[in-house]
Amino acid sequence: MEDQRKRLLKLEERITYLVHIKEGSEWGNLAALAEKLAHFKHSFYDFAEEELSEEIRKVEDAVAFLEERFEEHLTAMERVRIVRCPQRFTLRDILENVYEDFTELGGEEDVNVDPSMVVAKANIMRRVKNKVITQQVMVIGHEKGHGEEFRNGGSSKPWGNEKALRYMAVAETEGIPIHFYNFTPGAFPIEDYPGAAQQIARNLYALTKLRVPIISVISEGGSGGAEALGLSDFRLMFSHGYYSVISPEGGAAIEGKIREGEKLPKELVAACAENLRITAEDNLSQGTIDRIIQEPILGARRDDFGFFRQLRYEVIRATDEVVLKTKSLRAFRAYEVKRRMAAAEAAEEPHIDISWDLHRDEIKRLLSLRSRKYRDMATNSFGGKASPAMALWHRLEKAVSHVYYSFRYDLLKGQQKQMQKMFQDVSGEGSVFLQRLSRPITEAYDFISRKPEAKAGKATAVRVGANPEERLERGDTYMSPLANEDRTVTCPNAEKFGCRDLWVPDLYGEFCGVCQTCGHHFPLEYEWYLKHLFDPDSIREFNSEIRSVNPLQYKGFDSRLKADRAKTGRNSAMITFDARVMGVDLVVAMLYSDFRNGTVGSAEGEKFVRACDRARLRRRPLLCYVHTTGGIRIHEGTLGVIQMPKCTLAVREYLDSGGLYMVVYDNNSYAGPVASFLGCSPYQFAIRSCRIGFAGQRVIRETTGQDIPPDYHSAKSALRRGHIQGIWDRREFRQNLYKALMTMGGRNLYYR
Amino acid sequence: MNQDIDFDAILSKYRSDPFDYVHIHTRHTGRVRFKVTEGAQVKGAGGEWHHLPGSLLFVLYRERNPKPIYSSTFGEVSALRRELEGNFVEANEKVMTIKHPLTKREIIESILRKVLSNFNAPERAKYFFAMDIQARIDKFGPRAVTIQPGDEVFTMSLMKRDIPVYYSGEPGIIHSIYFKPGISVGHGEPLIGVCPPGRLPFIQKIISRVKAEWE
Numbered sequence: 001m002e003d004q005r006k007r008l009l010k011l012e013e014r015i016t017y018l019v020h021i022k023e024g025s026e027w028g029n030l031a032a033l034a035e036k037l038a039h040f041k042h043s044f045y046d047f048a049e050e051e052l053s054e055e056i057r058k059v060e061d062a063v064a065f066l067e068e069r070f071e072e073h074l075t076a077m078e079r080v081r082i083v084r085c086p087q088r089f090t091l092r093d094i095l096e097n098v099y100e101d102f103t104e105l106g107g108e109e110d111v112n113v114d115p116s117m118v119v120a121k122a123n124i125m126r127r128v129k130n131k132v133i134t135q136q137v138m139v140i141g142h143e144k145g146h147g148e149e150f151r152n153g154g155s156s157k158p159w160g161n162e163k164a165l166r167y168m169a170v171a172e173t174e175g176i177p178i179h180f181y182n183f184t185p186g187a188f189p190i191e192d193y194p195g196a197a198q199q200i201a202r203n204l205y206a207l208t209k210l211r212v213p214i215i216s217v218i219s220e221g222g223s224g225g226a227e228a229l230g231l232s233d234f235r236l237m238f239s240h241g242y243y244s245v246i247s248p249e250g251g252a253a254i255e256g257k258i259r260e261g262e263k264l265p266k267e268l269v270a271a272c273a274e275n276l277r278i279t280a281e282d283n284l285s286q287g288t289i290d291r292i293i294q295e296p297i298l299g300a301r302r303d304d305f306g307f308f309r310q311l312r313y314e315v316i317r318a319t320d321e322v323v324l325k326t327k328s329l330r331a332f333r334a335y336e337v338k339r340r341m342a343a344a345e346a347a348e349e350p351h352i353d354i355s356w357d358l359h360r361d362e363i364k365r366l367l368s369l370r371s372r373k374y375r376d377m378a379t380n381s382f383g384g385k386a387s388p389a390m391a392l393w394h395r396l397e398k399a400v401s402h403v404y405y406s407f408r409y410d411l412l413k414g415q416q417k418q419m420q421k422m423f424q425d426v427s428g429e430g431s432v433f434l435q436r437l438s439r440p441i442t443e444a445y446d447f448i449s450r451k452p453e454a455k456a457g458k459a460t461a462v463r464v465g466a467n468p469e470e471r472l473e474r475g476d477t478y479m480s481p482l483a484n485e486d487r488t489v490t491c492p493n494a495e496k497f498g499c500r501d502l503w504v505p506d507l508y509g510e511f512c513g514v515c516q517t518c519g520h521h522f523p524l525e526y527e528w529y530l531k532h533l534f535d536p537d538s539i540r541e542f543n544s545e546i547r548s549v550n551p552l553q554y555k556g557f558d559s560r561l562k563a564d565r566a567k568t569g570r571n572s573a574m575i576t577f578d579a580r581v582m583g584v585d586l587v588v589a590m591l592y593s594d595f596r597n598g599t600v601g602s603a604e605g606e607k608f609v610r611a612c613d614r615a616r617l618r619r620r621p622l623l624c625y626v627h628t629t630g631g632i633r634i635h636e637g638t639l640g641v642i643q644m645p646k647c648t649l650a651v652r653e654y655l656d657s658g659g660l661y662m663v664v665y666d667n668n669s670y671a672g673p674v675a676s677f678l679g680c681s682p683y684q685f686a687i688r689s690c691r692i693g694f695a696g697q698r699v700i701r702e703t704t705g706q707d708i709p710p711d712y713h714s715a716k717s718a719l720r721r722g723h724i725q726g727i728w729d730r731r732e733f734r735q736n737l738y739k740a741l742m743t744m745g746g747r748n749l750y751y752r
Numbered sequence: 753m754n755q756d757i758d759f760d761a762i763l764s765k766y767r768s769d770p771f772d773y774v775h776i777h778t779r780h781t782g783r784v785r786f787k788v789t790e791g792a793q794v795k796g797a798g799g800e801w802h803h804l805p806g807s808l809l810f811v812l813y814r815e816r817n818p819k820p821i822y823s824s825t826f827g828e829v830s831a832l833r834r835e836l837e838g839n840f841v842e843a844n845e846k847v848m849t850i851k852h853p854l855t856k857r858e859i860i861e862s863i864l865r866k867v868l869s870n871f872n873a874p875e876r877a878k879y880f881f882a883m884d885i886q887a888r889i890d891k892f893g894p895r896a897v898t899i900q901p902g903d904e905v906f907t908m909s910l911m912k913r914d915i916p917v918y919y920s921g922e923p924g925i926i927h928s929i930y931f932k933p934g935i936s937v938g939h940g941e942p943l944i945g946v947c948p949p950g951r952l953p954f955i956q957k958i959i960s961r962v963k964a965e966w967e
Contacts, residue, residue: 487815487816488815489817501780
């Protein structure tokens, strides 16, 4: 009878699971089945064993039938519920069942820097020719810890991501592969040091060139939080997982313009989940993941040991593939891995001896492959690609530029620098030598012809950042259309500082949108900056033909894009151009608010990457001026999210080649871009009265359950937290930018 | 000692009229549009940081700039000058009064402010009681500690330097302590409220009466 009892309990579990995913017991007559089970349990000893076994078998068949039907028509939202179900496996189960043994690093259980982030040094076992080989890996991932409140549902705090980064560096030192497991609904959106956005940006920046093979596996990939552990050489995803730019609930709140505290309509959330294309199949077709790990029907649970065996095989194979691609001698082994991959029944790792240690050249190849992998992502999700003839022309142009700039800066400038250095050394030596020789004579001369007054020391101060710019004449200034209104406005700080009302033509004209009493900056359109920041007629836009499209065919998004194109006369939310500031040539990428609130999608990401390339090729400083960014464009789903690692990689390569990258925030800068290619800049500044952060007030309130002070996202708070290096007045933007270019870039502005 | 303060008069004043009258004036010229009616209940600024504005009282229009004026305190709208509705008003014109019911705590604080002599912080710094004063407070409680002008009562801790602060003011016992050791106190904020010993029973009596009588 004990077996029957176990079968009953298992059945009960399966029905509870179905009820959880279906959010109710109406579907498939689950209520009747549950009732039947309850009856069996209640009258357990009234049945004869055979009779009970037969009854249970009938229910088992019914449940199995329901499960199969359910699996066939699984919706995106139901997959989300599978992922969130307490019966689903967690990282802890993986560590126990996939790896041989492991030691948790940086704390255990609730005694931890951040219990939602688990780091473990683990051993993974494989068989080669009847020999057991154990290989070490660093396992880093989110722990949902079902039922463990302290795990915070896998939503890691900034210091949890910092811990992950610390142990990534350890893995790099030890030369062992990293296995990432994403089980996060998103990062915990707080700005406390080291700051959610800043830390994700740091993680991404480090991961771009981490010199070990990295494999990531996604179960629940919640946007930026997942990206902190997402940039990898091979991206696997569980068949029943989801990987999304935003939670379906968050997306529904934005799309449906639902007010805070109001209930979200279920249909809207489900529609949003479908539109966002968050399933494994969707992500594979978009190219944001490399392979799907098949789970049992309705997703794996904590006791699916066959699945864990399959997972072990998959991660070993993925690591092998990554490592083999870097090896010169790999043909047979690569063939074997590929062959086994094709054979569906092969549910164990290839019996091949592949060392996961990489030599210097192999590491170089690994990083180059990683770079190429991300560069090629989302390249089909923007419009305005050049025709084959034009593409050929561009390639030719690029090659010629490459030769020209290499000759100019690498060869000539290098030689020139060498010569200058030599002359400097010779003249320094010579002047000391001559001084020694001539000193007795000059001293004697001075003694004879001593003047009554001591000679004043010669001023030798170098005027760094001297301002050759004359003041702008009033006729030159750009007049904002906002100024064409005869009315006054009140400064938001009037209560605090007693600011006087401002007459709009004055405010948006002569005052440059700045309150004359307290210095509050009213928002101004991006055209003002184009006119006032750069030298007259120095702006040369490039890649303007690249345009935002609707790659996911998100319902209703085409018309919105069309309206924005008509309003702005531009094709995307980013403008990239060559410009000059007080004689200093630079490449500029500008995100502006009028087009989809400055959100970053595939087109914007591609334009940014190309701007980085151009700045690198031409040896020019790169300025990213963020007029406004609302984050990653949710309508592009994970194709948008992927811009975070893609752009960060471009920045890293630009900086490593010796570039100077500066970011200036204005108005509102939030979410993904700040947590990646903007936040990773070593020099970040802000224009006064702007707001910078990871998530807005509402998201923080809803996620953390805590209210935040009104100045939480202010530039001053960002400065206090060390996010930015300074706050600039809009009226002095040009001078400050020039000064920053001179001090940060100095004499070696173009190349270190 | 208690002759100079008429407690009965103070108490009866609060008993007969336990309200504070907050007069609302226009900040500048403009046309007034009221958003409340006479007798309406309004609330003051809310939220942990007082960042949520109170009830909207009226909007003052000038140069096509509508300026909303919110209530800073809770209470009832009284003396609303309805005749000004839609009319142009001069700056500093009284438009309404908010009748704010005083809480028990506000009444006690108001009385104490009148009868105690406060010693204010000379600078923005962290303050601690001098060693012997602290020892006496720990042993007997603050109301058993008498201080005289010239006594070293505090240690002002500023930038890792400890400077003694000498009491100047009316001699008496320490009735109220308004600061916490180790937490910065702004310049001019009260540190302690001192009461002459003879006045103490009367003060205690009045406080207990307020506590008993007011809901």
